[in-house]
Amino acid sequence: MKTSKYLQIALFIFIIGATSTLFICAKNYEENNNNKPKLNPEETVDVKKIDDFSVLVVKENAKVTIVKDSLTSIHSYDKNYGVIKEHYNFKGIALKNDTLFIDKVDSKFKIHIHAKSLRNIIGLENSKIHFNTFYNDTLHVDLTRSKLTGSLKGNLIHSLKINAKNQSKINLWRTSIAIIDSITKKRKFVRQKFRFKKAEIKLTNNSTLSMIKPVKLIIEVDSLSTYRFHK
Numbered sequence: 001m002k003t004s005k006y007l008q009i010a011l012f013i014f015i016i017g018a019t020s021t022l023f024i025c026a027k028n029y030e031e032n033n034n035n036k037p038k039l040n041p042e043e044t045v046d047v048k049k050i051d052d053f054s055v056l057v058v059k060e061n062a063k064v065t066i067v068k069d070s071l072t073s074i075h076s077y078d079k080n081y082g083v084i085k086e087h088y089n090f091k092g093i094a095l096k097n098d099t100l101f102i103d104k105v106d107s108k109f110k111i112h113i114h115a116k117s118l119r120n121i122i123g124l125e126n127s128k129i130h131f132n133t134f135y136n137d138t139l140h141v142d143l144t145r146s147k148l149t150g151s152l153k154g155n156l157i158h159s160l161k162i163n164a165k166n167q168s169k170i171n172l173w174r175t176s177i178a179i180i181d182s183i184t185k186k187r188k189f190v191r192q193k194f195r196f197k198k199a200e201i202k203l204t205n206n207s208t209l210s211m212i213k214p215v216k217l218i219i220e221v222d223s224l225s226t227y228r229f230h231k
Contacts, residue, residue: 069114
């Protein structure tokens with residue numbers, strides 16, 4: 001048999017083998033994807049409706065996000081969206097009289113507090129509090145070795161009071177809104193230029209602050225603390 005015949009046979013066997021391998025891999029990939037649990041967006045959140053409250057106490061090591069809402073509720077989001085959701089039991093959350101207490105937060109979840117009349121916030125040691133475009137007519141925040149971040153609608157807050165002590169860290173930035181560019185017709189985010197009308201701030205014992213400069217400011221800072229205002 002001529003050498004060219006051997007080459008043709010070898011080439012034919014190679015093509016058949018490669019095609020079969022690709023088919024088997026594709027079949028296995030399809031089966032594996034079909035066997036994965038389908039994620040329903042509604043399954044990624046638990047909601048607990050509660051009575052309205054005006055005081056929030058975030059206890060040691062707890063972490064929450066605060067959202068303005070006409071309906072008061074608590075939302076828990078599963079951080080690991082690749083698996084079937086485990087439900088949050090809300091055992092570490094208690095409402096007593098006019099005060100909501102956030103005790104322990106499972107690290108598998110993100111807790112969002114949807115609040116209507118919240119005016120006073122207390123953050124205890126190692127707690128983390130985040131504002132998601134929150135506002136109220138008056139807002140008082142008292143922090144002890146805790147962290148405060150996020151955005152506030154400054155134009156809707158007439159009086160903001162912050163008392164930060166024992167190495168607390170505060171970083172508040174402007175609210176961004178989505179608009180359609182008149183030229184490109186694409187969506188873009190623009191930071192609002194609203195400012196707080198009045199703010200009273202006290203920083204002690206190595207606390208730090210970074211935020212938009214209020215129209216009227218009363219500030220008290222010890223020699224160990226620092227602050228920075230943006231225009």
